[in-house]
Amino acid sequence: MANAITDAEFDTQVLKSDIPVLVDFWAPWCGPCKAMIPIVDELSSEYEGKVKVVKMNVDENMDVPGKYSVMSIPTFMIFKGGEAVTTFVGAKSKEDVKKELDAVL
Numbered sequence: 001m002a003n004a005i006t007d008a009e010f011d012t013q014v015l016k017s018d019i020p021v022l023v024d025f026w027a028p029w030c031g032p033c034k035a036m037i038p039i040v041d042e043l044s045s046e047y048e049g050k051v052k053v054v055k056m057n058v059d060e061n062m063d064v065p066g067k068y069s070v071m072s073i074p075t076f077m078i079f080k081g082g083e084a085v086t087t088f089v090g091a092k093s094k095e096d097v098k099k100e101l102d103a104v105l
Contacts, residue, residue, distance in 0.1 A: 002044045002053040007063040010056075015082040017052050020104050022097075024055040025065055025075040032091040033074045039094045043101065051078075051101055080104050 026033035044053035
């Protein structure tokens, strides 16, 4: 299951991670975000130890989404070595997200 993180935890959990991190920027009222929950949770299990998967509620945390220009949700960003290396927006199939993850591994 993907861990929920806050603006305050972002540096430690994402930028300083020694493995790539998939960040799911979402909100509870967003239909496509809710549709992605089971996929994100499955990927969190499948990639355990290889990719960290975290979720950030954009209604409760505004600094990080603002810094990375998150305008639409869901937005997914993959960070590697403290840098955002991939960004994609909207509901995606599990296979599409896996391709993005595999490309950074």
